[in-house]
Amino acid sequence: MSKPEFGPSSLITRRGLVAGLGLVLAGCGSTLTERTTALPPSATSPPNADAATAATATEAASSVGAQPTVTPPPAAVEPTTVPATAPNPTPSPDSTIADLPTGIEPTRIVIAAIGVDAPIIRLDIRGEPEVPEDFADVGWYHQTRLPGEIGPAVVAGHIDSQSGPAVFYRLNELTNGDEITVSDSTSESRTFAVTSSGQYSKDALPAEVFGFGGPNPELRLITCGGTFDAESGHYRDNFVVYASEV
Amino acid sequence: MKRPLIAACISLALLGTLLAQPAAAVHEGAVYTGTLSELNGSGATGNAKITVSQDGETMAVVINGRNLNLDGPHAMHLHGKVDGDTVAASTCPTMAEDADGDGIVTVVEGAVKYGSVQVSLTTEGDTSGDSALDVPRYPAGTTINYNRSGIDIPDVLKPNLSKLHVVVHGVDENGNGTLDMDQTERSSLTDDLPREGTAPALCGTLTVQATAPIQTGAGGTADATSDGSLAFGLGLAAIAGVALSIRRRDEQA
Numbered sequence: 001m002s003k004p005e006f007g008p009s010s011l012i013t014r015r016g017l018v019a020g021l022g023l024v025l026a027g028c029g030s031t032l033t034e035r036t037t038a039l040p041p042s043a044t045s046p047p048n049a050d051a052a053t054a055a056t057a058t059e060a061a062s063s064v065g066a067q068p069t070v071t072p073p074p075a076a077v078e079p080t081t082v083p084a085t086a087p088n089p090t091p092s093p094d095s096t097i098a099d100l101p102t103g104i105e106p107t108r109i110v111i112a113a114i115g116v117d118a119p120i121i122r123l124d125i126r127g128e129p130e131v132p133e134d135f136a137d138v139g140w141y142h143q144t145r146l147p148g149e150i151g152p153a154v155v156a157g158h159i160d161s162q163s164g165p166a167v168f169y170r171l172n173e174l175t176n177g178d179e180i181t182v183s184d185s186t187s188e189s190r191t192f193a194v195t196s197s198g199q200y201s202k203d204a205l206p207a208e209v210f211g212f213g214g215p216n217p218e219l220r221l222i223t224c225g226g227t228f229d230a231e232s233g234h235y236r237d238n239f240v241v242y243a244s245e246v
Numbered sequence: 247m248k249r250p251l252i253a254a255c256i257s258l259a260l261l262g263t264l265l266a267q268p269a270a271a272v273h274e275g276a277v278y279t280g281t282l283s284e285l286n287g288s289g290a291t292g293n294a295k296i297t298v299s300q301d302g303e304t305m306a307v308v309i310n311g312r313n314l315n316l317d318g319p320h321a322m323h324l325h326g327k328v329d330g331d332t333v334a335a336s337t338c339p340t341m342a343e344d345a346d347g348d349g350i351v352t353v354v355e356g357a358v359k360y361g362s363v364q365v366s367l368t369t370e371g372d373t374s375g376d377s378a379l380d381v382p383r384y385p386a387g388t389t390i391n392y393n394r395s396g397i398d399i400p401d402v403l404k405p406n407l408s409k410l411h412v413v414v415h416g417v418d419e420n421g422n423g424t425l426d427m428d429q430t431e432r433s434s435l436t437d438d439l440p441r442e443g444t445a446p447a448l449c450g451t452l453t454v455q456a457t458a459p460i461q462t463g464a465g466g467t468a469d470a471t472s473d474g475s476l477a478f479g480l481g482l483a484a485i486a487g488v489a490l491s492i493r494r495r496d497e498q499a
Contacts, residue, residue: 097327097334126275128458135464143276143408143454149335151409152453156460160467169467202459207279212451215337224463235463 101217101245103146104184109138109155113178114170120155120182131156135166138221144210147182148190148217148245154210155182156222159235168223172197172239180219180243192219192243199225199239209240217245272405274302277457280450282311285339286350286417288447290314292390294412296452302404304396307367309412311390314447316418318425319386321444323378326403326410327361333406336361338413338449353415353444354434360411360449364403367412373397379436379444388423390414407452414448 106120116138123130123139132139138157140147147153158166174194183189200206209220219242226237275298282292292311299305309322327334339359344351366377368384369392377383385392403410419442420426429440436444 097329097336100327100334100336103335124272125454125456129456129460131460131462141454141456143272145335145408145453149409150337151335151451156462159463160465162464163466165467166463168462205456205459207281207455210279210453210455212280212453222460222462224461228463228465228468230465233465234459234461235465235468238460238462 101148101150103149103153103217104182104188104190106140106147106153106155106182107185108183110181110183111174111178113175114173116167116170118157118167123156125154129156132158132167135161138167145217147192147219150215150217151212152210152218152220153182154220154222159224159239168221171221171223171241172225174241179246180221182219190217190219191246192217193246194241194243197239197241199237201226201237202234205238209238213242214244219243219245273298273407275300276407277455278407278452279455280412280452282309282412282414282448282450283338285341285356285446285449286419288315288417290414290448292414292448292450294450294452296407298399298407299396303399305399305407306395307392307397309367309390309392309414311392311414311448314388314390314414314416315423316416316425316442316447317386317388317423318416318418319381319384319443320390320414320416320447321379321381321384322367322390322392322412322414323363324365324367324403324410325357325360325362325413326364326406328364328402331402333402333409334361335409336411336451338411338451339446348431350417350419350431350441350445352434352441353446356413356446356449360413364400364410365397367392367394367397369394374400379439381439381443408454410452412448412450412452413446415444415446417442417445417447419445 108118109120110117118136118138120138120140121132121134122142123132125141125143129141130139135158138155140153140155144154145151157168157171159169159171160166174197176194176196178194179191180194181189181191198206198209200209209222221241221243223239224235224237225239226235228235277298278296280294282290282294284290290311290313292309294310295308297306311320314320327336337359339351339356341351343355343358345355345358363375363378366373366375366380368377368380370383371377372380399407416425418424419429425443426440427443429442431441433439433441433444
């Protein structure tokens, strides 16, 4: 695991200094600045190229033919023939909200199969997605679902630090059915079972990693994988584990 | 010397966390997408993308729909299950929500799952629920290419866009491809429109998306032989010292 270029003593020294200063500089700085710094341009780029020719969407509005009363007129025409009825149709279906599963604000994750028992911190996904500063922490992207809500809650953890394994180093050892439990500060918990995994180039992370997968509460765990690009200082791939609430 | 600094830092960090809690501070610039799936045998496919403005007040909405079987108007909305100032995570309906068993999941039957209209995705003018059924101000045809920016985001939705559903209404029930205004069955919302005019044709649930790579590794366990320059890179980092290490952790880890 250790590289010959780093003697054990230099490792210890580096880690000690980094940890000590990191608390003051890195930890403090990012909490206070990253949240308030303007997002990079990538977060504001216009919608995808698909939309380039969209504009009006009235192009195909021609052939309602036989029912002239409902022919959608061009945008500028007054809605004289089609009734614009019933303001805000609210059929009061929201009474079933009480039946929907509720989530928890996660503060801890336990994955017994690979020896993980770690704190969960709150991360922001916008712009350059935040990642935990402490290599022993897992982060939950708070714009994703709460664990336990319908839809995907997404967490991320490092595979390694600059000197050795980090919290999600063994993530790729998980097999289908392995259980993952997340809990909140009151020890309320939700348990998920692994259903699949995937490794993807960071250049082409598929939408499914963050996408809606089905009507169940889901948990997705992200770390790095593939080969390490020393020039950029990053791994080339992400490794993702998909799990569904049990 | 160090203790007050750390204490101050922790206090500030806590303050930062508290400040970050208010709902309005989490969605500015966020990107949400959804894959739209067919309902009621529309045979259609589609996708949606919402990009929130930097000030968080408005959004740009792109919706693409293909192979809709109704060559007619398609009312489109963001639906959600809103209760007071909270939005519950829910799903799109399936044919299982056809409560009366007439073979069509009506707009009201579907609302049991996707909730009520929160935003009307009109082509121009008002985008509130008041415009939900203002048919002339919606896209029409068998293909939808909708792209509108500057749509106001109601306050309750701002931190909850990822719990909303994009619903495209309007299906062809009898196979003639057009909207039959005199259909016997009427819309579950209004007698002024036929059932097929408001039955959902496409539905998709939005989720937030990452727009840049998630960098969760620093290379300490990477196989040096997999990349010849790894040792050199790490060596440089060691020589450059602690300051560089911290910066690397901050920016790249």
